[in-house]
Amino acid sequence: MSLHRFGTGPAPVLALHCSLAHGGAFRGLGRALAARATLIAPDLPGHGSGPPWPGPGRGTQAAQALAEGLLDRPMHVLGHSWGGVVALRLAAAHSGRVLSLTLLEPVLHAAAAGRPGHAAEMAAEARVRALLAAGEAEAAARAFATVWGGVADWAALAPERRAQLAAGMPMAMGEDAAINGPGPLLAPGGLEALAVPVLLLEGAESPPVIAEIMEAVAARLPDARRAAIPGAGHMLPVTHPGPVAARIAAFLDCAACKA
DSSP states (O other): OOEEEEOOOSEEEEEEOOTTOOGGGGHHHHHHTTTTEEEEEEOOTTSTTSOOOOOTTTHHHHHHHHHHHHOOSOEEEEEETHHHHHHHHHHHHOGGGEEEEEEESOOOGGGGTTSHHHHHHHHHHHHHHHHHHTTOHHHHHHHHHHHHSOOSOGGGSOHHHHHHHHHHHHHHTOOHHHHTSOTGGGSTTTGGGOOSOEEEEEETTSOHHHHHHHHHHHHHOSSEEEEEETTOOTTHHHHOHHHHHHHHHHHHHHHHHHO
């Protein structure tokens, strides 16, 4: 298993990265939190040097299983995007070992079903899937990365990175049941049963569906607080590690007071 470790602070934090990234994406955040926390960030299945991707519809479960193996003591859990969905599932299954939960824009799209941003996102995803089905993997990756990867200039990316993103698109789009389906978390009483303090952090410039997801999730969690990072988009832990770390540090202090 490939693990990235950042910081030497007293709070143990298990950090789960977004799709098409790896644990090293938390380097800036880990440095900003170095005095407050020790981040342990694995490469999830199919990412970085992690184990192989198990195939469509099984990646989220495999990522949760990998994370469960690292949750060998009470820890704070942090998840970004797809990693946020994994973190939610982990906390629901092992609340006794989760001290707190920090969710950086979890892409639990089904939570926003019926809202305008969700409809727009489903239409955008349909276009990406159509490109993939037509064999246009790079065009699909460009459309996906422009919205979710903070890529303003696709042509400026190194050819190797463009090829890597294109190759990863079937994996990125392969977790419909966990992201777009209702699932047990969104069943009545699912989110309400999460008896841990939760911090919901979003970028103020993120796609509209994110605010819809965060509002819906926050309304159902027993102990949640929500904040936005000015000027940030979906990749906020990478682009704005300082402000994100400040919010997390204050939250960890608050969670410690309640422990």
